C-alpha cells in the first residue's frame with residue numbers, strides 16, 4: 001500500500017484477560033484518526049479459554065501452542081468475516097513475553113487469516129522491536145498520541161489502560177509527532193485485572209470482581225503490598241513491559257487472606273503500580289483518561305481518584321470507546337506498518353531509534 005491517503009482499517013485485540021476478541025474499524029492515514037467505524041466482540045467459550053490458559057507461558061513449537069493458535073485464528077475469522085476494512089491489523093494472543101530473553105510470542109498465523117478472509121493482514125507487531133533490543137510493548141502509544149489530537153487535548157495528558165496488565169502513556173500533544181523528542185513516555189505499570197480475575201475464578205468460579213464490589217468491602221494487606229512494591233520492577237525506570245503472569249507471586253501471597261481483603265490487596269496493587277508509574281512522567285498531566293475493562297471497576301477508579309491530584313476519568317468522557325480502543329490501535333498500527341511509519345521508539349519500548357514493524361501477508 002503506497003498510497004498515503006486515509007483508509008478504513010480493521011484492528012483486533014485478544015488481550016491478556018483471555019475473555020475474548022475485540023475488533024474495530026477506523027479511518028486513518030496512519031498519522032491521524034479521521035473517523036471511527038463499527039466494532040464487535042466475540043467471547044471465548046470456557047473450552048477455548050481453557051486451551052489458551054493452558055498455553056500461557058509457552059513458546060512456538062511447544063505442545064499446546066498449535067491448538068491455541070487455532071482457537072485464536074478461528075475466533076478472528078468468525079468475528080472479522082462481516083466487518084468492513086481494506087486492511088486488517090491482527091495482534092493475536094500473547095502467550096509469553098520475555099523481551100530480554102526468549103522474545104515475545106503472539107499466537108495466531110496472520111498468513112492463514114489473510115487466506116481465510118481474502119484481505120491483507122498485518123501481524124507479528126512486536127517481534128521486530130524485540131529483535132532490535134526494545135521491550136516489544138507497549139505499542140498503543142502512537143495511537144494514543146493521534147487520539148489526543150483527535151479529541152483536541154491541550155497540554156500533557158495520560159492514557160491509562162487497565163487490562164489484564166496495566167500500561168500508561170504520558171504525552172504532550174503540542175509535539176510534532178509521537179516520536180518527536182519529549183512527545184511521549186509509555187510503559188507497563190504493573191498488574192491490573194489479571195491477578196484479581198485469577199483470584200475470583202479460583203475462589204468463586206467468577207470471571208471478575210464486578211464493579212470492584214468485593215475489593216471495596218475489604219482492607220488491603222499492608223504487608224503483602226509492602227513486599228510487592230519492593231520488587232525491582234517498580235524501582236526500575238522505563239522502558240519496561242510485563243508478561244501477564246509476571247506477578248504470580250502476588251496471587252500466591254494473598255491466598256491466606258479473607259476474600260474481601262485478598263481482592264482489596266490485588267486491586268490496591270494495580271492502583272499503586274499506576275501511582276508509582278506516574279512518578280516517572282516528565283511533567284504533571286491535566287487528566288488521566290482510563291481505558292480497558294478496569295475503568296468499570298468502581299473501586300479501582302475511586303482509589304485512583306483519591307491518590308492522584310488530577311481528574312481520573314473514563315475515555316468515554318472525551319468521546320472515545322474504552323472497550324474498542326486497543327482494537328482500534330491495531331487498525332492504526334496496521335496502516336502505519338504498511339506505510340513504513342514507526343510503531344515504537346526510545347520513549348515507548350526503549351528501542352534505540354524509532355522503528356516500524358509487523359509482517360504483511362496478502363491472500364494468495
Ligand SMILES: Nc1ncnc2c1ncn2[C@@H]1O[C@H](COP(=O)(O)OP(=O)(O)OP(=O)(O)O)[C@@H](O)[C@H]1O
Pocket residue numbers: 013014015016017018019161162163164165166193194197207208209210211212291292293294296297298326
Ligand atoms: N464491570 C466490571 N467491573 C470490574 N472489572 C471489570 C468490569 N468489566 C470489565 N472488567 C475487567 O476488565 C477485564 C477486561 O479488560 P480488557 O478487555 O481491557 O482486557 P484485555 O484487553 O484482555 O487486557 P490487556 O489490555 O492487558 O491486553 C475483565 O477481565 C475484568 O477484569
Ligand SMILES: CC(=O)N[C@H]1[C@@H]2OC[C@@H](O2)[C@@H](O)[C@@H]1O[C@H](C)C(=O)O
Pocket residue numbers: 015016094097104136137138139140141161163164165166167188241242326
Ligand atoms: C506483550 C503484550 O501483549 N503486552 C500487552 C499487555 O496488555 C497491556 C500491556 O501488557 C501492554 O504492554 C500490551 O498491550 C498493549 C495493547 C500495547 O501494546 O500497547
